Amino acid sequence: MKVWLKALLLAASLPLQATELSKDSIELRGELTQGSLIRAAVPAGSQVWFNDTEIAVSPSGQVVFGIGRDAALEHQLRVQLNGQQLILPLTFSGREYDIQRIEGVEQRFVSPPAEVLARIRRDSQQVQAARTTMTDLPYAFQQPVWPAYGRISGVYGSQRIFNGQPRNPHLGLDIAGPVGSPVYAPMTGIVTLADDLYYSGLTLIIDHGYGVSSTLMHLNAFHVTVGDKVTQGQLVADMGATGRVTGPHLDWRINWFQERLDPALLMPEAAPPRQDPNRR
16 A cells, blocks of 8 residues: 655754754655655755665655665665754565466577677666666656556566576566557656667666666567657557567566666556557
8 A cells, every 4th residue: 555654753962943854854655665666755955865875855855765676674764954864764564476487488588599698788788777877857756657558467576487497586567468559658757778678679768867767678669769758648669579578568667776666566556457548
């Protein structure tokens, strides 16, 4: 369940004044669980650290951070303003994940041949560079919309076993549909990658600001290119079956820098409509 959490804060020894930090001066939005993206509001002009890492604060006092699938459960948010310091201990809940066995995957995707290893390394470097982008775009704080409509065919955190061989956990949300189904921008942002990658096929990455990005994978066609600004709900691609897949679908991923997070935790509905409500 998504709730707004009023932070209970531990104050430093200096007395608090009306213009300084107080126990009610921080608000968190998001679910404190593994794989969650958390947005927070702090007093404008504050400095903020998530654990030992200083994170950027927007001019209006918004910050964003997240933890991955198997992250430790105890963290803290530290806020400083005008010589005052407040510390918010954060206890996240652990999760259990589904195990999926998938047969019939082409062997070249289960154990790629040696001649494509260099390509896979280049793909990984491209994706990592796109997800390292730090901008002050304010769209990381938008409520996302569904980027596609159809049946949920894969969930975050599940581990897939291809042809009997365990693989890395799945770190996105799969939405199945026919090839050519529309794919929309879940939030406004700038396209930082649009390329054909070995594992994920035609892949689009959109920067939303403050380290938050969306990745849209296994596409059939792009309708935008690198450098384009896209608005929330804009048609950006067609659903496909490129890369390592057993059928057409969209794999939607949300990252905070290199932390891979669960898009479903950001959505008020448990699943998208089966049919696109924008199409007649």
